[in-house]
Amino acid sequence: MTRKNLIVGNWKMHATHLEAIQMTQKLHYRLDPKDFDRVDVGLAPPFTALRSVQTVIEADHMQFSLGAQNVHWEEKGAFTGEIAPGMLAKLNVRYVIVGHSERRQIFGETDEWIAKKVKAVLAHDMIPILCVGETLDEREAGGAMEKVERQVLADFEGLSADQVGTATIAYEPIWAIGTGRTAKPEDAQEVIGFIRDLLRRKWGDVAEETRILYGGSVNPGNIAAIMAKKDIDGALVGGASLDPDTFASVVRYWI
Ligand code: PEP
Secondary structure (H helix, E strand, O other): OOOOEEEEEEOOOOOOHHHHHHHHHHHHHHOOOOHHHHEEEEEEOOHHHHHHHHHHHHHOOOOOEEEEOOOOOOOOOOOOOOOOHHHHHOOOEEEEEEOOHHHHHHHOOOHHHHHHHHHHHHHOOOEEEEEEOOOHHHHHOOOHHHHHHHHHHHHOOOOOHHHHHHOEEEEOOHHHOOOOOOOOHHHHHHHHHHHHHHHHHHHHHHHHOOEEEEEOOOOOOOHHHHHOOOOOOEEEEOHHHOOHHHHHHHHOOOO
């Protein structure tokens, strides 16, 4: 089973819809159509830019896939400020980031909510990118594996093997996010290999199909070494995805 690499730009709370259109167009011009034979590229702008980025991608037949940064699990209702999965699906959103550490830490998202979000995304034929990872204290206390195991089992609770094969996981050590401090490629491989073993133990051979990404201060200087690791299938990229030149260099990690 060969898993196609996937690199997703998480633009977080950056870019108006006009800026997002420009960023998408600039990135498109910096990539070669053949690049997409080696790597799928997802763009996750803020909600207010989703429709604009979708329109640009489709009008110019770009090969990017649209991503969302969050979702609610209910179909509709009195949930002021929330966005339903069906609303994203109608915009041809393919990837939905679920359980990012910023959402867990700043907005208090629980594993119970995250598990509902994962299921809601899959029910709408979109692909959840489940984020898991340990704090610095947890790593220093030797608890990184225990933390990611607990998160994966809680957040994928009740999924079928097929659903696990469709889903994507991003291992994002919290101490590496936005800090300029990247995990050593061998440390990232160790945790990601552990996650794949965990999926295999619980859901069987479908573990070979699940894409597992690394995230945390990825940049053009460190991406090649990360991608060289056998269980790492790509990257979730925050800061380095905001500048199209920089992000193009990350996407074309083999050059
Ligand atoms: C992220 O927010 O998912 C992330 C990995 O951010 P950064 O690349 O800026 O560390």
